[in-house]
Amino acid sequence: MTTIDTAPEPAPAAGSGGLRRVAAAALTGTAIEFYDFFIYGSAAALVFGRVFFPGLGPTGALLAAFSVYAAAFLARPLGAVLFGHFGDRAGRKATLVASLLLMGLSTAAVGLLPGYRSWGIWAPVLLTVLRLCQGVGLGGEWGGAALLLAEYAPAGRRGRYGGFLQLGPCIGFFLATGAFLLLAWWLPEPAFLAWGWRLPFLASVLLVLVGLFVRLRIGETPVFRAQHGRSRVPVAEVVRGHGRVVLLGAGAIMLGYGLFYLTTTYALAYATGALGLARTLVLALLMAGAVVMAATAWWTACAGDRYGRRRLLVVATVLGSLWSPALFPLLETGRTGPVTLALVGSMAVLGALLGPLAAYLPELFPTRIRYTGAGLTYNLGGVLGGATAPLVATRLTAVYGSAEPVGRYLAGLGAVSLLCLLALPETRGHRLLGSPVAAPPARG
Template identity: 80%
Template sequence: MTSDTALGGAPAGLRRVAAAALIGTAIEFYDFFIYGTAAALVFGRVFFPGLGATGALLAAFSVYAAAFLARPLGAVLFGHFGDRLGRKTTLVVSLLLMGVSTAAVGLLPGYGQWGVWAPVLLTVLRLCQGIGLGGEWGGAALLLAEYAPPGRRGRYGGYLQLGPCAGFFLATAAFLALAEWLPERAFLAWGWRLPFLASVLLVGVGLFVRLRIAETPVFREQRDRARVPVLEVLREHRRPVLLGGGALMVGYGLFYLTTTYALAYATTELGLARTLVLALLLAGTVVMAGSVWWSADAGDRWGRRRVLQLATLLGALWSVALFPLLETGRTALVALALVTAMALLGAMLGPMAAYLPELFPTRVRYTGAALTYNLGGVVGGATAPLVATRLTAAYGTAQPVGWYLAGLGALSLVCLLALPETRGRVLTGRPVPIPAPAGPGAPQRS
């Protein structure tokens, strides 16, 4: 009996796996996103006082970027054990690491109490967050991809991609509620800590759900395990890793520039109310979730690469309009800028949970998918807020940031053109080949 046949007879089991992937990923991304919101709103003043407004924001975003640099390490570490020992146990450990690190940030004294040790420990905890999230997405994507039937793999992968939407919604809603209910002094003194401490309860829920699922049938049937998965991936599957990471750059950049950098810029430089911008981002998250669901399903019907190419092209074009609309300061135009950006982002995210696992064979699928996903974040997620802050300081406007983001979109589109279509592929045997471009100087097949 094939795994797909088994699934057809046990839809309740597949629904349980989808719920476990959605809830666990939502919690992990909630933990990851609350740092970005706190970095934009308070961390410069709490952990980096005396650096000036721009210097403090750059310092907070630098620590923010450290997690993205750690995410490929998490992908390699958790991918190794996920490909060797199984997906389920690895996902439980990644959830625990993220939860403990996040709660510890909520207990960390500021610079006024611990001096330089406060930002040092903040950096260490942020690195731990990055390692934990680096192992999360790939394993959760594999849970769904290896359980779901080929013809519905995109739709079930959409459950996973709703996790970041739910995590960001929870994080934004938490800070919006605190901004509404607490005076500024209380928010800076202790209010910002509450979303971090709440992670303890959320992780408990995630563990309860994840401990009830079984290992994937595809992994159980795979007897030939890679001894060192990362070496095999780098030796035999470099091109899908690099091209897939490149395809993700603009999605990461669009998300973190829209949510983290735009939040800081709109509230500090443009003078918009913190509650207004958070409320608009909250609305954008709902639209993004709908876009994720549409594009995940469209990937099953029309092909994953085709949907991704269209979304990436539109995202690159919208990037040029994003910051000019934001700088008008008019509520309707600011809402249009942010909500449209998040809708296009959702269209980029939807097919990815099915697409990346389909690029790699079972024996190295965890490492390959996780490493690809997190490499895209190094350029698109880690550096984008830092580059944006520098560009805005240099030119006195954020409009050049949009052109930078459009450039990332062009590079991502080129990478997608070099990747294959994988819709309907059975997740056993050899990976889908990626043809090398013809012509002199073209990259050779790995």
């Protein structure tokens, strides 16, 4: 069990202007990296089966596209270890710049990749390699960006500032979905299949330039600068001394990952394919859901400073477990009202699950290994909850002829997440582990 230190910590040496700059850097970079990651999910659901796996049939092609999609999740813990090693030893800033570059260049390369009919088997092979590079880049992103905010923010407002980070995935998803929605309105199907899907990937180059400009203007975190001594092999120290916390933390966020990728990726493919719903309708509803998700993520992030981060995560996990069995039956009605409730309702629950994490996970680990520990926990949760969810859902639907069993699978993930959360400590009101202790006030 993690020991929570109640000794006071000194206020971070950053004024409100510095904190705003750090928040903007974390929000901008994370939004761009998640945009890059999410556009693959949309493309996998809508087009990659036909472009890169045309000979496998509809179900086989979708499974193949989702398998490559899952490969990035397997690479994310590797990215957390790799970038975490340098982030814990050399600093947070440079590592975040490197992760942004790797993610952006890999994404742009997907937009230039010829399809199966031009390059044969090399097309899906290279797609898999680039997807793995995306996973490594994103694996190094979230933990470092969370640390920027946690190590700069005042102790009583870490949840609020962490909320800026958690808006990043919401904005990234909104932009990614909006890009494909605009293309669906603008282009006929043959043009979209031939070249239109490439445009969101190529646009990543411009977004990365914006992210670099913002990130290069911030300094190293005061908590890291004040840390005495560096871990020689951070991942070894994490596994040896904090392995239980990593596993429990990863299990605690499985439901959030599973619900997110089943709602935003598998539901998109299922609704526009098997159910025959209009692509523009489903994409528009997911964009509306992203706005709702941002609102609930911000509220729970800020409320965590008052009510406790674990407490809110427990409530959100129970709510998500109860909601999961209703998701696909509502979707399968095919009517606009229930479909709207299914997608937007799921995104609202997701925001509640997402909001407190940017403050909670960094607070579980000491400064010397915080980048590796928080990043590995977050991305291992992605492997357990997000990587396999679309694959499991595709197989369950093929076997049972309906997606209703997928909701029960999600509820099972929720039960495991709840048990893991109950075994973790509350961190609200305590100082960051390993940060310097403030001197007691002088008596006059």
